Amino acid sequence: xxxxxxxxxTMENKDFAALGNLxxxxxxxxxxxxxxxxxxxxxxxxxxAINMFFRNKFxxxxxxxxxxxxxxxxxxxFIANFGGYHIMAIATVREATEDGHIVSLTVRPK
Amino acid sequence: xxxxxxxxxxxxxxxxxxELLKERGHKVINxxxxxxxxxxxLANPEGRNEAIxxxxxxxxxxxxxxxxxxxxxxxxGNLPLIISLNYFGTVTLANGVYDLLKMKHGxxxxxxxxxxxxxxxxxxxxxLLNNISDERRVLNLIKEMDSSNLSDGNSLYVxxxxxxxxxxxxxxxxxxxNGVRINAVAPGNVNTAxxxxxxxxxxxxxxxxxxxxKYGQETLMDPEEIAEVIVFLSSPAARGVxxxxxxxxxxxDALLNSEKVY
Numbered sequence: 001x002x003x004x005x006x007x008x009x010t011m012e013n014k015d016f017a018a019l020g021n022l023x024x025x026x027x028x029x030x031x032x033x034x035x036x037x038x039x040x041x042x043x044x045x046x047x048x049a050i051n052m053f054f055r056n057k058f059x060x061x062x063x064x065x066x067x068x069x070x071x072x073x074x075x076x077x078f079i080a081n082f083g084g085y086h087i088m089a090i091a092t093v094r095e096a097t098e099d100g101h102i103v104s105l106t107v108r109p110k
Numbered sequence: 111x112x113x114x115x116x117x118x119x120x121x122x123x124x125x126x127x128x129e130l131l132k133e134r135g136h137k138v139i140n141x142x143x144x145x146x147x148x149x150x151x152l153a154n155p156e157g158r159n160e161a162i163x164x165x166x167x168x169x170x171x172x173x174x175x176x177x178x179x180x181x182x183x184x185x186x187g188n189l190p191l192i193i194s195l196n197y198f199g200t201v202t203l204a205n206g207v208y209d210l211l212k213m214k215h216g217x218x219x220x221x222x223x224x225x226x227x228x229x230x231x232x233x234x235x236x237x238l239l240n241n242i243s244d245e246r247r248v249l250n251l252i253k254e255m256d257s258s259n260l261s262d263g264n265s266l267y268v269x270x271x272x273x274x275x276x277x278x279x280x281x282x283x284x285x286x287x288n289g290v291r292i293n294a295v296a297p298g299n300v301n302t303a304x305x306x307x308x309x310x311x312x313x314x315x316x317x318x319x320x321x322x323x324k325y326g327q328e329t330l331m332d333p334e335e336i337a338e339v340i341v342f343l344s345s346p347a348a349r350g351v352x353x354x355x356x357x358x359x360x361x362x363d364a365l366l367n368s369e370k371v372y
Contacts (some may be wrong), residue, residue, distance in 0.1 A: 038229055039369050052320030052365055059318035 003096045007105065008068045008076050014058040020051030024101045031107040033089050035082035037062075065089075077110060111135040112214075113169055114344065117152060117161075117203060118180030120145040122302045123221065126337035127177060134341070139168060141203075142180065152180055152199035153191055155245075162206035172213025175344040178204055179221045184267030185312075189257045190249050196270035198245050201277055208290065215289035219343045220278050221336075223271040224296045224359040227367050231268035239273035240280070271296075275355045282353030291352045293343045297336045298359025305330060323360035331360060 001009075003022065010019040023029070029050055031042040044050045057063035061083060068078035071090075080089040090110040095103035114131050118124040119140035131138045141148045141161050148164045150157035165173070178200040182191055204218050211218060225231075238248055255262045278294045285292050299305065299316050308316070317328055324330070339358045342348055357363045 038227075039367050041369060043368055048322070048325055049365060052322060052325065055320055056318050056366060059315065 001100075002070075002073060003093045003100050003102050004074055004076050004091065005070055006100070007091060007093070007102065008065070008070060008078070011065045011078075012068060014054075014064065016051050016054040016058055019054055020047040022102055023047040023050055023105075024097060024103050027102050028104050029107070030105070033080055033082070033087045033107055033109050035080075035087070036085035037082065080107070111137065112174030112216075113137045113139070113172075114175040114177060115139045115141060115165055115169075115173055115207065116177040116179055117141045117199070118221075119177075123297065123300060123333045123336045123340070124177075124179040126333040127179065127340050130334075130337050130341045131344075136174070139165065141165075152203065153195040155202075158199060158202045158206065161203060165207055165210060169210055172216065173207055173210040174214050174216045176204055176207050176211060176216065176218045177221075177340060177344065178218065179340075181221065181270075182267075184264035185260060187257055187263065189252050189255055189263060189266055192263065192266045192270055193239075193248055193252060194245060196267065197239050197273055200274055201243070204292070208285070211285075211290045212288050217344050217348075218285075218290065218292040219340050220274055220292070220294045221340070222275045222278075222294045222296045222355065223268070224298045224357050224363050225264075225268045226272040226275055226296060226355075227357075227363050227370070228268070230265055231272045232265050233269075233272075235266065235269040236273045236276065239270065240276055278355065279353050286352045291343075291349070293348070293351055293353065294355045295336060295339055295343065296355055296357045296359065296363070297331060298357075298362045299330045300333055300336060301330045302333070319362055320365060321360035321362055322365055331358070335360075 006022050025047055027047055029044045034040045044053050064081045065078040068076055070076045074093045075090055077090050080087045088110045089107050091107045093102055093105050114136050116124055119128040120142040128138045128140055140146045143151055148161050150161045152158055180199060181196040200220055275294050278292055282292050298321055336358050
């Protein structure tokens with residue numbers, strides 16, 4: 001399974017622990033989607049931060065994805081749902097290790 | 111050594127703050143409904159006035175510090191109490207002893223909450239609290255809310271704490287110009303007798319507000335971690351700190367709001 005597919009799977013399952021473990025220790029997730037909240041972007045540094053952040057967002061239903069489609073080796077499109085505010089987004093694995101851990105992933109509006 | 115007054119000093123963060131201040135040789139006057147040196151109910155005007163009068167009797171030479179810590183959570187099931195104790199109980203008391211603080215160039219520390227940055231507050235209520243400050247009218251207004259609804263309670267709780275933080279910021283310049291520093295602490299979720307007996311689902315919700323310094327431990331903040339910062343802000347070591355809302359939450363706010371640097 002490619003890293004982008006694992007990313008989509010963990011997001012769909014709302015599995016924050018698996019999502020965090022998908023990244024390297026110092027892996028970075030940059031989410032540039034304007035999300036209708038006080039903080040319009042998310043920039044998470046490190047697997048533990050990604051784990052904790054999405055634990056919060058998933059439990060309080062402030063983040064989910066729907067209708068995801070992997071479009072190539074490194075990218076997937078989906079509808080991102082920020083607590084009821086929907087954006088068509090595209091996630092890109094910009095860098096990954098040989099053993100399949102994500103070093104850098106961005107999510108941008110499509 | 112100094113003379114400090116504290117509200118809500120009989121348990122939790124307040125009790126730990128009393129302990130730390132006494133360890134450092136200070137005299138502490140605890141204002142609390144139960145086991146206080148001054149036993150009053152700060153949720154009503156009579157209780158607040160009685161506390162202010164007694165502090166003037168007990169401290170004719172002034173106060174070195176006023177620590178406004180008393181408050182209830184959004185889950186208390188009593189919406190008027192959230193408004194009257196958390197906001198009016200704090201602001202009235204702090205204003206009521208301002209003259210005593212000026213006499214000794216003292217400090218004031220107000221306990222707010224790190225939830226103020228998480229967007230659950232009602233800014234219309236925050237504005238009413240800060241700008242109109244009419245307790246009767248606000249209490250009439252919240253009659254439309256459902257006291258059994260946890261979301262309503264939490265929203266009101268966050269509103270009172272947000273209003274407190276903003277009041278601290280607003281008042282800080284003139285107070286400092288008169289020799290009195292005022293700051294706020296914004297704690298994360300703290301281990302208390304109440305959280306120890308919470309339901310499993312309530313604990314799950316608490317743990318979903320992750321505390322980075324407690325990563326992997328499934329535990330909350332220790333009251334002492336907050337109390338140490340209150341004592342610091344009350345001390346001369348913090349003489350350059352004024353009008354600050356200091357998040358003491360192990361990094362929860364930084365995790366959820368990393369882009370907000372001010």
